[in-house]
Amino acid sequence: MLLLQLLIDGLQLGALYALMAVGFAIIFGSTRVFHYAHGTTYILVGYLFYWLSDRLSVPWWLAALVAAAAAVVFGVALDRFVYRPIQRDEGSFFTVFVASFGVGVVVENLVVIFFGASFVSISTPLTRVQDIGGGIVISWLGIASILLAVLLFGVLNWFLARTDVGVALRALSENPELIRGFGLNPRKLSQYAFAIGSLMVAPAALVATCVTGLTPTAGHRVVLISIAASIIGGIGSLRGAGFGGLILGLAESLAVWKLSTGWSEAVAFVILFCFILARPAGLFGTRARV
Amino acid sequence: MQGYILNLLILVAISGILAVSLNFIIGYAGIYSMAHAAFFGIAAYSGALIAMHVSTSLLVAIPIAMAICAALSLVISLPSLRVRGEYFVVASLGLQMIAFTVFSEWKEVTGGIGGLTGVPVATLFGYRLHSLESFFGVSLICLALVTFVIYLLVYTSFGRSLKAIRDNEVAAASFGKNPVIIKTIAVAISSALCGVAGVLYAFHVSFVNPETFTVDQSVLIMAMIIIGGTGTVFGPILGALIIHLLPAALTYLTFLPARDLASLQQIIYGAAMVLLMIYRPSGLIGRSNVKDTWGK
Amino acid sequence: MTGPVLSLKGVNKRFGGVVAANDVDLDLPPGLITTLVGPNGAGKTTLFNLITGNLRPDSGSITLRGASLLGTDPRKAALRGIARSFQDLRLFEQMSVFENVLAVMERSALPWQRGGRAGARERREKAEATLAQVGLTNWRNARAIDLGYAEQKFLSLARILVTEASLWLLDEPASGLDPASYDRFVRLVRGRLSDGVTICLIEHNLDIVHGISDRIAFLDQGAVLAAGEPRAILNDAKLAAIYFGERR
Numbered sequence: 001m002l003l004l005q006l007l008i009d010g011l012q013l014g015a016l017y018a019l020m021a022v023g024f025a026i027i028f029g030s031t032r033v034f035h036y037a038h039g040t041t042y043i044l045v046g047y048l049f050y051w052l053s054d055r056l057s058v059p060w061w062l063a064a065l066v067a068a069a070a071a072v073v074f075g076v077a078l079d080r081f082v083y084r085p086i087q088r089d090e091g092s093f094f095t096v097f098v099a100s101f102g103v104g105v106v107v108e109n110l111v112v113i114f115f116g117a118s119f120v121s122i123s124t125p126l127t128r129v130q131d132i133g134g135g136i137v138i139s140w141l142g143i144a145s146i147l148l149a150v151l152l153f154g155v156l157n158w159f160l161a162r163t164d165v166g167v168a169l170r171a172l173s174e175n176p177e178l179i180r181g182f183g184l185n186p187r188k189l190s191q192y193a194f195a196i197g198s199l200m201v202a203p204a205a206l207v208a209t210c211v212t213g214l215t216p217t218a219g220h221r222v223v224l225i226s227i228a229a230s231i232i233g234g235i236g237s238l239r240g241a242g243f244g245g246l247i248l249g250l251a252e253s254l255a256v257w258k259l260s261t262g263w264s265e266a267v268a269f270v271i272l273f274c275f276i277l278a279r280p281a282g283l284f285g286t287r288a289r290v
Numbered sequence: 291m292q293g294y295i296l297n298l299l300i301l302v303a304i305s306g307i308l309a310v311s312l313n314f315i316i317g318y319a320g321i322y323s324m325a326h327a328a329f330f331g332i333a334a335y336s337g338a339l340i341a342m343h344v345s346t347s348l349l350v351a352i353p354i355a356m357a358i359c360a361a362l363s364l365v366i367s368l369p370s371l372r373v374r375g376e377y378f379v380v381a382s383l384g385l386q387m388i389a390f391t392v393f394s395e396w397k398e399v400t401g402g403i404g405g406l407t408g409v410p411v412a413t414l415f416g417y418r419l420h421s422l423e424s425f426f427g428v429s430l431i432c433l434a435l436v437t438f439v440i441y442l443l444v445y446t447s448f449g450r451s452l453k454a455i456r457d458n459e460v461a462a463a464s465f466g467k468n469p470v471i472i473k474t475i476a477v478a479i480s481s482a483l484c485g486v487a488g489v490l491y492a493f494h495v496s497f498v499n500p501e502t503f504t505v506d507q508s509v510l511i512m513a514m515i516i517i518g519g520t521g522t523v524f525g526p527i528l529g530a531l532i533i534h535l536l537p538a539a540l541t542y543l544t545f546l547p548a549r550d551l552a553s554l555q556q557i558i559y560g561a562a563m564v565l566l567m568i569y570r571p572s573g574l575i576g577r578s579n580v581k582d583t584w585g586k
Numbered sequence: 587m588t589g590p591v592l593s594l595k596g597v598n599k600r601f602g603g604v605v606a607a608n609d610v611d612l613d614l615p616p617g618l619i620t621t622l623v624g625p626n627g628a629g630k631t632t633l634f635n636l637i638t639g640n641l642r643p644d645s646g647s648i649t650l651r652g653a654s655l656l657g658t659d660p661r662k663a664a665l666r667g668i669a670r671s672f673q674d675l676r677l678f679e680q681m682s683v684f685e686n687v688l689a690v691m692e693r694s695a696l697p698w699q700r701g702g703r704a705g706a707r708e709r710r711e712k713a714e715a716t717l718a719q720v721g722l723t724n725w726r727n728a729r730a731i732d733l734g735y736a737e738q739k740f741l742s743l744a745r746i747l748v749t750e751a752s753l754w755l756l757d758e759p760a761s762g763l764d765p766a767s768y769d770r771f772v773r774l775v776r777g778r779l780s781d782g783v784t785i786c787l788i789e790h791n792l793d794i795v796h797g798i799s800d801r802i803a804f805l806d807q808g809a810v811l812a813a814g815e816p817r818a819i820l821n822d823a824k825l826a827a828i829y830f831g832e833r834r
Contacts (some may be wrong), residue, residue, distance in 0.1 A: 034376065085568050093376060094322050099514070099567035105509055105560030109553035220505050224387060227380050266391040269384035276377055277369035365683045447692040447699045447706075454678045461676035462689075464638065465749065466664035471695040 005136050006253045014249025016204040018242040020157070020222055021229030023200025023239035027075075028230065029173025030193040033083050034093060036100040038226055039219025040107045041198045045071045045205035046214040047111055050120050058257040060124065068202040075198030076191050078103060084190070104219060111216040121213035141207055148203050151240065153222035155194070160238070165192050174236050221265070228272040234285025243283065247271075298493055302534045303429035307436045309514040309526030314440050316512070317580040318449060319476045319521030320456035321375065324508045325366060325382035328389035329359045329481045332489025335393065335400055336408045338498050346413045348428065348489065355489045356482040360476030362552035364479035367474040386505055389543045393500035405499025412493040419493075429490055433527070437484050441523045443479070452476055506556065513559040516566060533559070588654065591616045591753055591784040592637065592676060597646030599636060599808075606632040607643065608808035614753070619776070619785045621795050621816075624805035625829055630788045631673065634755045638663040638670055650753070665693075669751030673758045673788075675742050679731035683722055683741055686730050687713040690745045702716070712748060719774065720744045736767050743774060754778075754785045772798050792829065796820055804829075 020042070027035045045067045052063035082103060086096050126144070129137035160166040168189055204222070208214055226241075229248055233240025248268045255264035275282060308330060315321040333355040340351040370381040371433045393400050400406065412428075419425045443449050454462040455469045463469055465541050492498050511532065518529025536558065590613035599607040606629050614620050635641040637648060639735065640659040642745060648655040650666060657764060658666070678686050687732045690788065691709045692699050717723050720740040730741060746754055760771045775785060775798070789795050796816050803813040804825050810826070814817050819825060 033528075034379075047509060082564060082568065093318075094379075095567050097379065098516070099564045101509060101512075102560040102563030102567070105506070106557050106564070109556040109560065110508075112553045113550050119396070177307045217504070218504070221387065224380075225382055228384070231377075231380065260395065262395040266388045269388050272384050273365070273369055274383065276373065276381055280377060407786075443697060446697070447689075447694070448697040450681070450685055450689040451692060451695070453681050453685070456678050457678040458676045460660070460679070461672065464660040464664055464670050465690045465745070466661055466693040468661055468695040545732065581825070 001136075002133065003254075003257060004134070006171060006257055007250070008136060008138055008142075010250035010253030011246075012138075012145045012176055012249075013253050014246035016207060017229060017249040018245030019149055019152060019200045020204050021150060021226045021233070021241040021245035021248075022153070022238055024196040024223065024226035025173070025197075025230045025233075025238050026169060026200070027193050027197035029159075029236060029238065031078075031079070031170045031190045032093070033087070034097040035083075035197070036097060036192075036223055037078055037103045037107075038197070038201060039221070039223035040104040041071050041074055041201045042205045042208075042222040043214065043216060043219045044107065045202045046209045046218070047115060047120070049206055050122055050209050050214065051115075054120075054122050058124075064202075064206050067206065068199060071198040071202050071205075072195045073152070075194035079190050084187070100265055108216045110221060115216070117216055119213035119215055120209070120212050124210050127210055139184045139211075141210060145203065145207050152200065152203070157198075159196075165189065169193055169196075169237065198232075214253060225268055228268055230282075231272060231280070232275050232282055234282025237282070237284040240282055240284035253280040293422055296426050299488075299540065300422070300426050300429050302531055303426070303433045304490050304494070305511070305514060305530035305534060306433045307487040307490070308484055308511045309518065309530045310433075310440055310523065311435050311487070311522075312511050313515045313520055314443070314483070315476050315480045315527045316515060318444055318456065319452040319473060321473060321477060322379045322479070323366075323477065324377040324379060324380040324505065324512075325385045325389070326480075326484055326511050327503045327505065327507035328386045329363070329484045330488045330491070330507065331393055331498070333359050333485035333498070334498045334503070335488075336485075337485050337492040338406045339399070341409050341412070341493065342406070342543060345411050347416075348412050348414050348419075349491045350367075351412075351493075352432075352486055355485040359485035359488075360478040360482040361444075364474070364477045367477045371470050371473045371477075379393045383505070386508060389517030390500055390504060400497070403500060405497055407497040409496040409498070411496075425494060429494075432486050432490060436486055436581040438528070439483065439524060440451065443522055446544060448472075448475075476564060510559065513563060516563055517559075542573060590614050591651060592646075592786070593649045594633070594637075595647045597633075597636060597648060598644045599632060599641060600644060602826070603726055605808045607636060607646075610646070610808070610810050612803055612810055612813065614786050615801065616784050617779050617782065618800035619779070619787060619798060620801045620803060621787045621789050621799040622794065622803050623789060623795055623819075623829070624811075627789055627807075628805040629808040630805055631757055633805075634670060634757060634786075638668060638790060639754060646736070664749075664751070667748045667752045668751070668755065670755040671742050671746055671757055671759050675738055677730040677738060677745075680729060682727050682729060684713060684717065684726045684732070686741055687716055687744050687748050690748055716744050716748045718723045719747065721770070736763055737764060739767075739770070742816070743771065747774070752783055754783060756785065757788045758790060759787065760794070768794065792820065 016157070020038070024035065024038045027033060027038070048070050049067040052058040052066060066072050082099050083096055087101055090163050126141040127139050127249055129139045143175045169192060172189065176182045201222070209219070225245070225248055229244030230241045232247060233242065233244030248271065251271060252264050255267040308326060312323065312326045315323055336355040336358050337351045340354055344350065366378065366381045366385050370378040379542050394403050412425070415427060419428060442476035451462070451467055451472050454467065455472060459469050515526045516529070517532055518527065520523030537551060537555050540546060540554060546554060592614040594610050594612040597607050597610040602705065610633065612633070622633065624630055632641065637644050637655060638660045639655070639662065640660055643656070650668070650746060655663065665832060679688060680702065681689065686707060691712065701708065717726060720741055720743055722737060722744060723738070725737060730738065733741060743759060745755070760768050762773060779785070787798065789798070799816045802816045802819045804811045804819055806828050
């Protein structure tokens with residue numbers, strides 16, 4: 001049944017989108033930085049993974065780990081060398097946004113210079129699909145995506161609820177006024193936020209490199225989906241962002257039932273518009289102020 | 291050589307229109323739109339289609355394209371100007387992505403990835419503008435007109451209203467101004483003027499395809515504004531000039547591989563944007579947020 | 587006109603556990619200056635926000651010359667003749683002094699204003715005259731952000747003076763001014779009462795409140811504890827105790 005297949009595909013996609021979205025939400029929630037370079041982290045992970053495992057023949061699991069680590073380093077470095085200096089001088093939301101965008105442009109074009117502008121991908125047996133009955137197919141990678149998402153969310157949940165840093169991050173997301181007044185060490189906290197948030201993008205990048213392939217401009221879509229999911233789920237709610245990502249993944253996949261693949265990519269943004277129009281606070285937004 | 295220079299200048303004029311019209315909302319209204327390339331594209335496609343099916347006269351194509359752009363700007367204005375400015379940025383990015391998808395997928399109208407080719411030569415009052423000189427003249431006049439319109443708006447009550455809303459929206463509202471309507475009108479004007487550039491572009495290069503109208507193009511226009519300065523009406527034209535001269539200058543550095551030149555330019559702009567944001571605490575608006583304490 | 591210009595009855599507003607307005611009854615008599623006093627956090631600015639529609643009351647009525655103000659927003663309040671200044675001034679910082687005053691008179695959202703060329707000239711002349719009144723003519727072309735503290739206070743007043751408003755809500759408009767500037771300020775404000783303007787003032791400094799007020803309302807923790815003649819309220823020992831922090 002086509003619909004069921006699309007649903008399952010949507011779950012896989014939604015799992016990855018949810019991870020990306022929560023990553024963005026953690027960063028934005030605790031630092032109020034419009035981290036457009038979230039998409040840049042994505043292509044960094046993907047291309048590094050590709051370069052290591054395809055060009056340098058590094059075993060895939062090592063390449064994946066290195067790429068994920070690079071995401072963390074990139075995020076923290078951006079925070080330290082770009083965002084923090086700007087925010088120190090009381091840079092506005094938009095100043096940070098432009099800087100973030102600038103970083104994205106630089107990295108994107110470096111990628112073009114080194115890897116060219118067309119698709120790169122890695123072929124792996126993990127993308128081969130298995131028939132699980134009734135003509136429904138799913139690949140190992142797909143299963144892995146969902147399991148990884150569940151696992152990471154479980155760990156994240158524990159982290160946000162049980163550790164000091166996690167609780168602080170969560171509190172900040174819902175009450176950014178605390179950033180100034182509470183006596184929490186903002187510098188350390190933002191490092192954690194960027195580290196965790198950037199890490200969450202890695203699975204999606206790794207999977208995409210194997211399945212759909214990667215292009216230098218893929219980052220734009222990634223960060224926009226993350227933002228859209230955060231708005232739909234409600235700014236200030238990490239769960240909301242995850243839920244938003246899931247909805248967007250499902251919607252995009254189910255849209256293929258009626259639309260071609262090209263058109264289905266626009267569905268996420270149409271949903272975004274509807275929410276901005278009708279319910280800007282999102283589904284679970286704690287900050288309903290507009 | 292002369293052809294090369296004229297071609298360059300025509301592109302500068304077109305970019306100048308893009309930059310000046312975008313600065314109207316970014317520099318004077320504090321509205322950060324990332325969808326300018328989308329409107330550029332919408333106007334280019336409209337112009338091409340009008341030229342191929344209706345009339346090659348600029349006096350027909352330009353007004354229609356402007357109207358289409360202004361109307362479509364409401365798609366982002368109406369939902370997002372009621373809420374905080376950050377939503378507008380997101381909505382504009384969303385529109386940019388949707389526009390690109392439409393350009394690539396709506397094959398019956400836009401020709402899909404291949405785009406539309408064979409746009410006929412532009413005419414003005416029956417005159418065929420097939421020489422570079424004549425087209426340059428017309429482009430320059432359009433640039434002058436667009437800049438003049440924006441100059442007028444900025445230095446009259448509308449400009450004051452925009453600046454007041456930019457500086458303190460709450461105070462502006464408490465004195466009776468209607469921020470939503472004023473901002474919506476400003477965005478519509480900006481998009482319509484951007485449309486002029488789109489039509490000119492379609493006629494000049496005689497084809498349109500989606501590749502030209504991406505987020506990267508929006509970023510390029512923003513770079514022109516940042517480099518040229520957001521505080522004046524004319525600054526962005528300077529930015530457009532610099533940004534177009536840079537690639538030409540780069541070609542003289544023969545040790546750089548030719549196929550990477552476009553990327554290198556972008557890297558320079560990207561880096562410039564990052565550095566300017568870090569080291570120029572006044573940020574984007576051309577004047578300083580820091581108080582001048584001299585002489586008090 | 588005999589009844590109060592502005593009347594609040596039974597107005598309540600809570601934010602979670604905080605009572606910002608507690609069953610407030612307040613009348614602003616026409617042509618007089620009523621001053622709201624009280625310790626920090628007493629809810630004075632909240633009342634202004636409720637009147638102009640920045641906040642919606644949970645219950646109660648607010649009427650302007652008999653007509654309800656409930657459901658209004660700051661813009662509509664301005665169109666109904668209420669002018670409001672803010673404690674943090676909210677000047678149009680990047681605009682010049684002259685533009686700050688001129689912009690306030692240009693309410694139309696369209697690229698042109700009412701009255702054509704003649705109207706525009708009138709507004710400009712009025713702006714110049716008002717700047718002269720507040721003594722800011724020399725600063726005409728300076729950016730608002732570059733002005734000194736006292737000049738900024740007078741610019742904020744100039745913006746109010748230039749409106750056609752009949753009810754002024756001024757939030758600590760003269761705080762921090764030196765005595766000479768303060769006198770000048772008060773004279774300017776009082777001078778407009780004869781034009782039919784009604785003024786409500788929030789002021790912290792009890793020393794100067796006496797000189798400027800026709801009536802006083804004392805607020806604490808969102809409630810109006812007393813309202814009436816300045817002398818009676820300012821001499822009340824219990825209120826003084828509350829103001830200076832000794833709670834009962």
